[in-house]
Amino acid sequence: MKKAKWSFMLLFVVLLLAACSSDTEETSAENDSEIEVEGRENELVVGVPGDPQNWDPIDTFLLDWSTVATSVFEGLVDRNLDLELQPGLAESWEYVDDQTLQFKLREGVTFHNGEPFNADAVKFTFDRLLGEEGAQGPQQANYTSIDNVEVVDEYTVNFNLNEKDPVLLTKLAGYGAVIVPPKYIEENGDEHFNTNPVGTGPFKMTSYEQDSKAVLEKNEDYWKDGVPKLNKVTFRFIPEASTRLAELQTGEIDVMKRVEISQVESLKDHPSLSIQEVGTPTVYSLRFNTEKEPFDDKRVRQAVNYAIDKDAIIEEILGGYGEKISTFQSELSFGNNPDLKPYPYDPEKAKQLLEEAGVAEGTEVDIYIPGNDGNFKEITQVVSYYLEEVGLKANIESVDSNTLISDLIPSGEAGHMYRQGWGGWTLDFDNTAYLMYHEGEHWNPSFYDEEVEELLEAERTTVDQEKREEIFMKLTERLHELAPEANLYSEVALYAVHDRVKNFQPPHEDRMRLEEVTVE
Amino acid sequence: MLQFIIRRLLHSILVLLAISVIIFFSIRLTGDPVTVMFAAGEPSPEAIESVRENLGLDEPLPVQYLVFLKNLATFDLGESFRTGLPVTEMVVDKMGATLLLAFGGVFVAMLIAFPVGILSAVKRGTAVDFFGRIFSLIGISFPNFWLGIMLILIFSVNLQWLPASGYDGIEYLILPSIALGMILSGILARLVRSSMLENLSQQYVSTARSKGLKEWVVIMRHTFRNALIPTITFLGIQFGSLLGGTVIIEQVFSWPGVGRMIIDAINQRDYPVIQGGVIMLAMIMVLVNLLVDISYSLIDPRIKAGGGSS
Numbered sequence: 001m002k003k004a005k006w007s008f009m010l011l012f013v014v015l016l017l018a019a020c021s022s023d024t025e026e027t028s029a030e031n032d033s034e035i036e037v038e039g040r041e042n043e044l045v046v047g048v049p050g051d052p053q054n055w056d057p058i059d060t061f062l063l064d065w066s067t068v069a070t071s072v073f074e075g076l077v078d079r080n081l082d083l084e085l086q087p088g089l090a091e092s093w094e095y096v097d098d099q100t101l102q103f104k105l106r107e108g109v110t111f112h113n114g115e116p117f118n119a120d121a122v123k124f125t126f127d128r129l130l131g132e133e134g135a136q137g138p139q140q141a142n143y144t145s146i147d148n149v150e151v152v153d154e155y156t157v158n159f160n161l162n163e164k165d166p167v168l169l170t171k172l173a174g175y176g177a178v179i180v181p182p183k184y185i186e187e188n189g190d191e192h193f194n195t196n197p198v199g200t201g202p203f204k205m206t207s208y209e210q211d212s213k214a215v216l217e218k219n220e221d222y223w224k225d226g227v228p229k230l231n232k233v234t235f236r237f238i239p240e241a242s243t244r245l246a247e248l249q250t251g252e253i254d255v256m257k258r259v260e261i262s263q264v265e266s267l268k269d270h271p272s273l274s275i276q277e278v279g280t281p282t283v284y285s286l287r288f289n290t291e292k293e294p295f296d297d298k299r300v301r302q303a304v305n306y307a308i309d310k311d312a313i314i315e316e317i318l319g320g321y322g323e324k325i326s327t328f329q330s331e332l333s334f335g336n337n338p339d340l341k342p343y344p345y346d347p348e349k350a351k352q353l354l355e356e357a358g359v360a361e362g363t364e365v366d367i368y369i370p371g372n373d374g375n376f377k378e379i380t381q382v383v384s385y386y387l388e389e390v391g392l393k394a395n396i397e398s399v400d401s402n403t404l405i406s407d408l409i410p411s412g413e414a415g416h417m418y419r420q421g422w423g424g425w426t427l428d429f430d431n432t433a434y435l436m437y438h439e440g441e442h443w444n445p446s447f448y449d450e451e452v453e454e455l456l457e458a459e460r461t462t463v464d465q466e467k468r469e470e471i472f473m474k475l476t477e478r479l480h481e482l483a484p485e486a487n488l489y490s491e492v493a494l495y496a497v498h499d500r501v502k503n504f505q506p507p508h509e510d511r512m513r514l515e516e517v518t519v520e
Numbered sequence: 521m522l523q524f525i526i527r528r529l530l531h532s533i534l535v536l537l538a539i540s541v542i543i544f545f546s547i548r549l550t551g552d553p554v555t556v557m558f559a560a561g562e563p564s565p566e567a568i569e570s571v572r573e574n575l576g577l578d579e580p581l582p583v584q585y586l587v588f589l590k591n592l593a594t595f596d597l598g599e600s601f602r603t604g605l606p607v608t609e610m611v612v613d614k615m616g617a618t619l620l621l622a623f624g625g626v627f628v629a630m631l632i633a634f635p636v637g638i639l640s641a642v643k644r645g646t647a648v649d650f651f652g653r654i655f656s657l658i659g660i661s662f663p664n665f666w667l668g669i670m671l672i673l674i675f676s677v678n679l680q681w682l683p684a685s686g687y688d689g690i691e692y693l694i695l696p697s698i699a700l701g702m703i704l705s706g707i708l709a710r711l712v713r714s715s716m717l718e719n720l721s722q723q724y725v726s727t728a729r730s731k732g733l734k735e736w737v738v739i740m741r742h743t744f745r746n747a748l749i750p751t752i753t754f755l756g757i758q759f760g761s762l763l764g765g766t767v768i769i770e771q772v773f774s775w776p777g778v779g780r781m782i783i784d785a786i787n788q789r790d791y792p793v794i795q796g797g798v799i800m801l802a803m804i805m806v807l808v809n810l811l812v813d814i815s816y817s818l819i820d821p822r823i824k825a826g827g828g829s830s
């Protein structure tokens with residue numbers, strides 16, 4: 001009896017080992033072979049992590065919304081994949097005076113339901129955004145510089161402004177400002193519109209199953225000639241990254257959004273898949289509470305900047321997928337100063353500055369980070385090592401991410417340093433700088449500087465972009481010197497694409513453009 | 521009997537009330553939904569105030585709770601902050617997928633656990649029993665998140681037999697059901713084994729054997745039937761934890777169920793959806809437990825109606 005038991009146990013172990021080894025062989029064999037895609041002629045399937053659940057432009061703030069909705073809706077102004085502003089539903093625009101912006105609209109454009117696009121549709125869109133309906137959503141606050149929209153004739157509108165807004169044009173290219181169909185919404189109601197969106201874009205949404213998929217079909221009457229080229233695009237919502245990858249490896253999806261750094265290795269030499277990387281405006285920094293000792297002294301803040309080896313962090317933890325930044329913005333942002341170099345890694349200089357500031361060896365520093373970001377936790381651990389090298393003792397506090405963002409940071413209770421990630425969706429430093437450095441702003445519990453306030457005021461009150469750029473150069477120099485944060489990196493986004501997909505260019509800001517894409 | 525049922529019903533309502541208090545207040549400890557809504561934008565204090573007012577968040581907490589409770593009594597769970605849709609409708613929409621998955625899990629668990637448990641008991645002490653017990657142990661030890669990803673890698677990516685994720689037909693149900701049912705099958709197999717063993721040593725089994733009945737008839741028709749009673753009760757009670765397990769499985773297999781809806785809602789601080797989803801799941805658990813209690817007392821008259829304190 002006993003003998004039988006042992007022999008079976010042995011057999012079991014052997015079987016288990018055999019199973020493991022044959023598995024790994026199979027995995028590598030499978031990963032190296034080409035992936036066949038069947039039954040999807042002229043159809044593209046994209047795997048995305050999140051379902052925004054509400055397609056109404058004035059109710060959203062999610063990048064996952066823009067990934068899909070950029071194909072459905074359009075603004076008066078269009079920001080292309082290279083982030084240049086160009087005519088969208090408006091053919092041209094000009095400032096009639098400082099506070100009146102006039103648009104000439106494109107003629108002969110129709111919404112997916114056949115409704116005509118004209119000045120009334122523009123007026124309706126902005127009345128809705130700025131009115132009661134818009135007040136319930138997060139988008140209205142972005143457009144408060146608009147007092148009202150006035151219909152001049154069927155294809156001309158005037159935007160009457162309360163104040164100068166140098167960033168208005170770029171804001172009109174997206175999110176809350178995309179044009180919606182008046183009759184359709186009035187007849188069907190807002191709730192219907194939330195899940196049955198209608199716009200003027202190259203594709204129309206023909207079906208949507210929450211948490212499952214959204215199906216888009218070619219808009220045959222699209223105003224741009226010859227596009228879109230695809231007949232059908234399906235977006236599948238797959239939250240788990242390893243599942244998204246599995247769907248790509250089985251040929252069920254053609255494009256995978258948000259590939260994780262740990263997944264890159266397994267895709268690198270694949271015969272039918274390739275990785276596409278693209279810089280994003282999203283930046284990550286450890287910001288200081290500039291009222292808390294010893295970080296009320298700029299020398300101490302500079303010292304921390306010198307103490308951290310950003311190159312090593314990007315190389316070792318981010319697998320090289322990250323860019324160094326000199327201020328709290330990416331190089332894609334208007335207002336970024338290309339002459340300004342990020343603080344170099346110089347621990348000796350750091351020690352010297354700390355000594356000058358009279359910071360004692362072993363001074364404790366509390367760093368607050370969101371608990372749901374494993375990657376950043378690793379980064380913070382490395383940072384704490386660098387700080388120890390120059391004589392500071394870091395305590396890492398991992399807290400709930402929403403609590404950190406909505407309570408601790410605004411109330412100045414997020415320790416000496418805290419992680420802040422920032423999307424910079426307008427791609428203009430104004431939005432970031434004002435919210436981060438203007439006294440009394442929600443996101444700025446502690447920082448104040450007279451000169452910074454003046455520069456912010458100055459760039460806000462002119463629409464002359466050259467002048468603004470000049471001001472931003474001064475502002476960035478000042479901020480670089482004052483070092484209100486230890487700037488770490490701007491994010492690089494990774495997409496995995498099947499080779500049968502042609503002309504796909506990964507978007508800098510999640511807004512996927514699919515007009516020119518074809519499949520083989 | 522009627523008195524017993526009424527007493528259990530009242531008990532269930534108390535449980536649900538307690539759950540509603542915990543859910544309602546605990547999610548409000550974790551942050552302000554309005555700030556999360558504005559996370560990417562440029563909020564002015566007035567804008568934040570007006571959104572808060574629109575969502576009814578400017579009322580004091582106890583008032584908000586009473587409104588929630590009053591509406592709950594009529595199955596009105598409010599409207600989602602995110603989508604503006606009635607939460608009841610959203611939950612009912614998703615509940616089908618979740619229940620399907622949960623039943624799939626139970627089915628898989630039974631499919632594995634019954635043969636394994638019976639064989640282990642009948643061949644007690646042999647290699648078969650040893651294997652059966654090892655299997656149960658492995659089943660219990662697997663984290664279902666990991667198991668889900670492994671199943672996808674083996675059966676979808678390598679063998680290409682089954683779809684990796686989605687919700688488009690019966691073949692999509694197989695992998696998530698296995699991932700969900702595996703843990704339960706481990707526990708269940710142990711239970712089947714022990715209650716089979718208990719019954720096999722009973723007098724009636726020897727009697728049946730001495731009548732000259734075939735061994736498998738003795739085992740299946742007599743012993744297994746009796747062993748089934750505690751097993752079914754156990755399954756009823758475990759159904760609750762199975763529903764909990766669907767939260768993770770739905771995430772891995774992008775299954776459009778209530779669990780995934782709740783996770784999304786937590787990330788976006790969509791209070792009505794979180795509390796509505798959790799309350800409805802709790803209701804189903806309480807209901808299943810109630811049914812088990814009642815059916816138990818029907819099957820086994822020794823559990824005296826009215827006298828039970830459990």
